[in-house]
Amino acid sequence: GNSVTQMEGPVTLSEEAFLTINCTYTATGYPSLFWYVQYPGEGLQLLLKATKADDKGSNKGFEATYRKETTSFHLEKGSVQVSDSAVYFCALSDQGAGNMLTFGGGTRLMVKP
Amino acid sequence: NAGVTQTPKFRVLKTGQSMTLLCAQDMNHEYMYWYRQDPGMGLRLIHYSVGEGTTAKGEVPDGYNVSRLKKQNFLLGLESAAPSQTSVYFCASSYGTSAVFGPGTRLTVL
Numbered sequence: 001g002n003s004v005t006q007m008e009g010p011v012t013l014s015e016e017a018f019l020t021i022n023c024t025y026t027a028t029g030y031p032s033l034f035w036y037v038q039y040p041g042e043g044l045q046l047l048l049k050a051t052k053a054d055d056k057g058s059n060k061g062f063e064a065t066y067r068k069e070t071t072s073f074h075l076e077k078g079s080v081q082v083s084d085s086a087v088y089f090c091a092l093s094d095q096g097a098g099n100m101l102t103f104g105g106g107t108r109l110m111v112k113p
Numbered sequence: 114n115a116g117v118t119q120t121p122k123f124r125v126l127k128t129g130q131s132m133t134l135l136c137a138q139d140m141n142h143e144y145m146y147w148y149r150q151d152p153g154m155g156l157r158l159i160h161y162s163v164g165e166g167t168t169a170k171g172e173v174p175d176g177y178n179v180s181r182l183k184k185q186n187f188l189l190g191l192e193s194a195a196p197s198q199t200s201v202y203f204c205a206s207s208y209g210t211s212a213v214f215g216p217g218t219r220l221t222v223l
Contacts (some may be wrong), residue, residue, distance in 0.1 A: 032210040043117075043203055043214040044128075044156075049212060089155060093210050099144050100171065101205075101212055103155035 002027045006090045006104035012082055013111050021075040021107050023064075031092040033066050033073040034055075034101070038087045042044035047075075047088070085111045114158045115139055117215035119204050124195045125221045132190040134218050136204030145187040146171075147179060149200040150217075156203060162187055194222045 006023040014018060025033065032051045036044040048057030053068035061079045065086040073090060122136040136145065141162050145198040148156040149210075160169030162181040176198060178190045190193045191198060 034211075036214075043216045044205075045157075045214070046211055049211060076175055093212075095210070097208060099207055099212075100146060100158055103157075105155040106154055106214070 002031065002092060002094055002102045002103055004033055004090050004092055004104035006088075006107055007073060008105070009108040011109050013109070015082055015111055015113050016079045017111075019075070019077040019084075019109065020082045021080050021088055021090075021103060021109070023073045025071050025073065025090075025092050027071075027092055029090060029094050033064070034091045034093065035062070035075050036072070036089040036091060036103075038089065038106075040086070041077075044089065047077065080109070080111045082111045082113055085109055116204055118184070119202075119203055119215040119218050119219060122174075123219050125154070125223065126191075127223050128195060130194050131190070132194065132220075134202055134204075134220075136187045136189070136206075136215060137185055138187075138204075138206040138213070139185060140208070140213065141184070142206035142208045142213075143182065144182075144212075146207075147177070147187065147189045148188050148203045148205065149173065149188060150203060151200050157188065159202075163221050194220075196223050197223045207220045 012100045034049045035047040048059040050057040050066035056065045091101045131163040146161040160179040165184040202218045204215040
């Protein structure tokens with residue numbers, strides 16, 4: 001079956017530091033890959049996505065590249081802000097299975113001023 | 114355009130009580146989903162629907178039932194609540210590859 005593994009948190013960084021959150025996946029088909037963000041007390045919001053190998057998703061300074069050869073989709077940002085503090089979820093969607101999302105366990109990011 | 118809404122936002126039940134969570138979307142999406150979120154476990158799929166009148170089991174369906182009588186609504190029912198069902202429940206809908214999530218329902222079963 002499908003599965004997603006992401007680095008455990010919490011990740012604590014100082015403002016303007018470089019961020020990497022690792023994500024690897026296992027899938028039987030050709031999934032789409034996503035990063036969702038959850039701010040405290042809120043639901044999940046789509047941050048970025050990539051639908052095929054070598055695609056790069058980007059949004060709000062965050063980037064992730066779909067690497068089929070390493071089955072990875074690592075999230076990066078060059079300079080984090082306090083407002084980026086949240087829980088980040090890596091996920092995949094298999095079109096052959098009702099487009100349902102399979103999530104990783106989530107990584108809490110804390111950015112200190 | 115409200116997106117995905119969930120009712121109620123919070124609920125406390127006693128063991129054995131029943132309740133229904135309502136999810137509504139106004140985006141004309143075909144697919145709808147119910148997930149539960151537990152600490153350290155991400156989100157796990159309970160049930161999903163690929164269209165009006167259809168439902169299917171997800172990863173953790175036991176103890177839950179669902180109905181999709183109207184395209185815009187997806188109901189999640191707990192017939193006899195148990196403490197293990199204490200969780201935050203999220204509904205989502207999608208068309209294509211991207212899903213839109215509701216704000217969540219925090220359920221506590223005593």
